[in-house]
Amino acid sequence: MIPKLQPRTDVVQSEKLTREFDDMQRLIDALNSKEIPEGIATAITQQLEPLSSQGIPVAQYTTSLKATRSSILKLVEKQLKLVPQKHHQKLWMALGMTALGLPFGVVFALMLKNFAFLGLGMPIGMGIGIGIGTKLDEQAKAEGRQLDLE
Incomplete structure (x- = not known):
């Protein structure tokens, strides 16, 4: 099971950050609804760990969310052949x-x-x-x- 990200207090300040954060949470929910092998779930959890830090500035956090989401999607597409709709x-x-x-x-x-x-x-x-x-x-x-x- 992949743990969800903890909401940050500054998420509501930026519409773009809110959208990226919600997209990441939906990705985690979608992955948790599938049977993910333990090794891949661990790799995804390790990619999510840096995002739990509260000290990251908003602009950098938004970029990190987007990059991590893209990286996770590429990983599950390559390893598990799972793809998003469309x-x-x-x-x-x-x-x-x-x-x-x-x-x-x-x-x-x-x-x-x-x-x-x-x-x-x-x-x-x-x-x-x-x-x-x-x-x-x-x-x-x-x-x-x-x-x-x-």
Whole structure:
């Protein structure tokens, strides 16, 4: 079981800090709802220990929360194949736009001999990427590998 962070008195002073703190608490709740092996739970707890210090300035604490949250998500994705909701959709949307959309746009622009059509491939690539990502997200949910957070 991964322990929750203790609320700080200065959390309410900053909207950004409040949002990051709440996101971290939701991540911990989502991880605790899954069966996490003891070794990984210990590694996550060790990453959370520096955040329990009250002496960290607000700006640095916000940055540390965000970095730690990202690090934990990468760890559970790599080790346990657990991903947040819409993870694959966001990833594949960007990949579709860059890896598929730009080449399609170049082909359209060259075929029509008008570089105004260069951006035409972007929505095509985005649609293909969102389709692939949505399918992968549905597969992760069906296999129970999706965390209950976005």
